[in-house]
Amino acid sequence: MKKNQFIEKLIHGIFLLLGLITVGCVLLITVYLVISGIPAIKEIGFVDFLFGKEWASTASEPKYGILPFILTSIYGTAGAIIIGVPVGFMTAVYLSKMASPKVKSVMQAAVSLLAGIPSVVYGLVGMLVLVPGIRKVFNVPDGASLLAAIIVLAIMILPSIIKMSITALDAVPKEYEDASLALGATPIETYFKVSVPAAKSGIAAAVVLGVGRAIGEAMAVMMVAGNVPNMPDSLFQSVRFLTTAVSSEMSYSSGLQRQALFSIALVLFLFIMLINVTLNFFLKREKE
Amino acid sequence: MSNIITVKDMNLWYGDHQALHNINIEIPEKSITAFIGPSGCGKSTFLKTLNRMNDLIPSVKITGDIRYNDADIFGKDVDVNSLRKEIGMVFQKPNPFPMSIYDNVAYGPRTHGITNKAQLDEIVERALRDAAIWDEVKDRLKKNALGMSGGQQQRLCIARALAVQPKILLMDEPTSALDPISTSRIEELVMELKNKYTIVMVTHNMQQALRVSDNTAFFLLGELVEFGKTDDIFSQPKDKRTEDYITGRFG
Ligand SMILES: Nc1ncnc2c1ncn2[C@@H]1O[C@H](COP(=O)(O)OP(=O)(O)OP(=O)(O)O)[C@@H](O)[C@H]1O
Ligand SMILES: [Mg+2]
Numbered sequence: 001m002k003k004n005q006f007i008e009k010l011i012h013g014i015f016l017l018l019g020l021i022t023v024g025c026v027l028l029i030t031v032y033l034v035i036s037g038i039p040a041i042k043e044i045g046f047v048d049f050l051f052g053k054e055w056a057s058t059a060s061e062p063k064y065g066i067l068p069f070i071l072t073s074i075y076g077t078a079g080a081i082i083i084g085v086p087v088g089f090m091t092a093v094y095l096s097k098m099a100s101p102k103v104k105s106v107m108q109a110a111v112s113l114l115a116g117i118p119s120v121v122y123g124l125v126g127m128l129v130l131v132p133g134i135r136k137v138f139n140v141p142d143g144a145s146l147l148a149a150i151i152v153l154a155i156m157i158l159p160s161i162i163k164m165s166i167t168a169l170d171a172v173p174k175e176y177e178d179a180s181l182a183l184g185a186t187p188i189e190t191y192f193k194v195s196v197p198a199a200k201s202g203i204a205a206a207v208v209l210g211v212g213r214a215i216g217e218a219m220a221v222m223m224v225a226g227n228v229p230n231m232p233d234s235l236f237q238s239v240r241f242l243t244t245a246v247s248s249e250m251s252y253s254s255g256l257q258r259q260a261l262f263s264i265a266l267v268l269f270l271f272i273m274l275i276n277v278t279l280n281f282f283l284k285r286e287k288e
Numbered sequence: 289m290s291n292i293i294t295v296k297d298m299n300l301w302y303g304d305h306q307a308l309h310n311i312n313i314e315i316p317e318k319s320i321t322a323f324i325g326p327s328g329c330g331k332s333t334f335l336k337t338l339n340r341m342n343d344l345i346p347s348v349k350i351t352g353d354i355r356y357n358d359a360d361i362f363g364k365d366v367d368v369n370s371l372r373k374e375i376g377m378v379f380q381k382p383n384p385f386p387m388s389i390y391d392n393v394a395y396g397p398r399t400h401g402i403t404n405k406a407q408l409d410e411i412v413e414r415a416l417r418d419a420a421i422w423d424e425v426k427d428r429l430k431k432n433a434l435g436m437s438g439g440q441q442q443r444l445c446i447a448r449a450l451a452v453q454p455k456i457l458l459m460d461e462p463t464s465a466l467d468p469i470s471t472s473r474i475e476e477l478v479m480e481l482k483n484k485y486t487i488v489m490v491t492h493n494m495q496q497a498l499r500v501s502d503n504t505a506f507f508l509l510g511e512l513v514e515f516g517k518t519d520d521i522f523s524q525p526k527d528k529r530t531e532d533y534i535t536g537r538f539g
Contacts, residue, residue: 173383175379175381175383176383176385176386178341178344178379178383179379179383179384179385179445179448180385180395180399181341181344181372182339182341182372182376182377182379182449183372183373183376183395183396183399183448183449183452184369184370184371184372184373184374184396184399184400184452185369185395185396185399186369189399193395193399194385197386197387198385198386
């Protein structure tokens, strides 16, 4: 009896410890980012840093404005969402509601495969196919651009949007659909007027997850976006994202420049926190 | 009174399993027809055949002839959605949409192209009145329907079915999930409705069949054993199996 209790307690303790390790990691990263990110922001000035239009970290008179990165990340993510969400959403409706079981299983396997491809491969294919393609089709000097990044990101977020939307749509009780069909609504009307609204918070969560993936992606966009710190004035501009701003200068940076990179990481971190909070909000509403 | 539905030599299979054998029945207009029989005998299956909800199950195969107002319901020129608009259905488990009470009732009319607000208001009110639930919900039409009691939800589902102005209302054990008070309200309602609609109702409750229906059909193992005036079926059944069932010696 006593021994059993002791084992219970021991196991409880081990699990608690393991849980705390995760929480500890998050806290550590947060604290570290805040501590190392603040000094540069102070030195450069909050407004100059966030809203400065020029990034010239290695110039004799260096400029540390990250507005180009922030806007690029926002535009790039928004563009990926505008393309990726309708495609992913329609695919999910098709697979969940219309496709035959055979088609559904084949296509779901393909989607899972797409999710498993490492981002460097997306980047590689983007570099070799997409970038030259854009140069030819739009007749621009360099295809490595915001547009190329948007397209690659759109494809990269497809799997998570499709999978989560399918889960949400599959969970819609069949009784709702039967009721709609029995009222004389067509299957398509039923899917869009009953099934989709019933699954809407799950679908919203899928979109937020896609945003999170897109904004955090570094490798693939580094390879196709040109990686030049320009303001994203046009789709064909070579640009640099928040993620790639950190990774591309880290290895040779020093002093204020290095500190500024930490500040960029902090900004990115805050963006992602915001997205997570939004995601949790939708997921909670889904449960209710 | 003329027959609104005529079924001749109808058979139905789920894959290899034959669920209905050689059904013949004529359902009179503006009356209440009750389907009784033990669990698994095919009552729901037959009911769902009448508005072609069985089409949604890929393994189902049907032979024979089913006529609604003398037209073959499986005819080439029949639009299944229009058929289902005319032959409405209320399910065993109340299944309101997760929307407001108003939107639930307005769903059908909207689907069939009515957008005028005043017209919709009128249809919704009439349907809710016909389903004897108007007084209970008139002050909370914008509230989510899932917040209602089971009995209210079922009457809402009846209102939703009535809002598309069907000719026939198929009801699959509409009171099996309800308490006695809600049940008797729905029974009263059904008897009211037969002035305007033809009602076909599956029930496990013998007393209910006796109380409300004009005609009764007794199903057993996928066969229609006996069909006739409710009073005759319950007082002097012709078939021994019917007698055993209604006297409780069976099923
Ligand atoms: N979707 C289905 N696929 C395969 N077989 C089915 C399906 N639905 C019903 N059946 C079978 O058809 C037969 C009749 O079922 P049905 O649901 O019509 O019975 P019921 O008379 O309505 O029973 P209950 O009173 O329990 O509702 C049963 O043997 C059942 O197993
Ligand atoms: Mg049944």
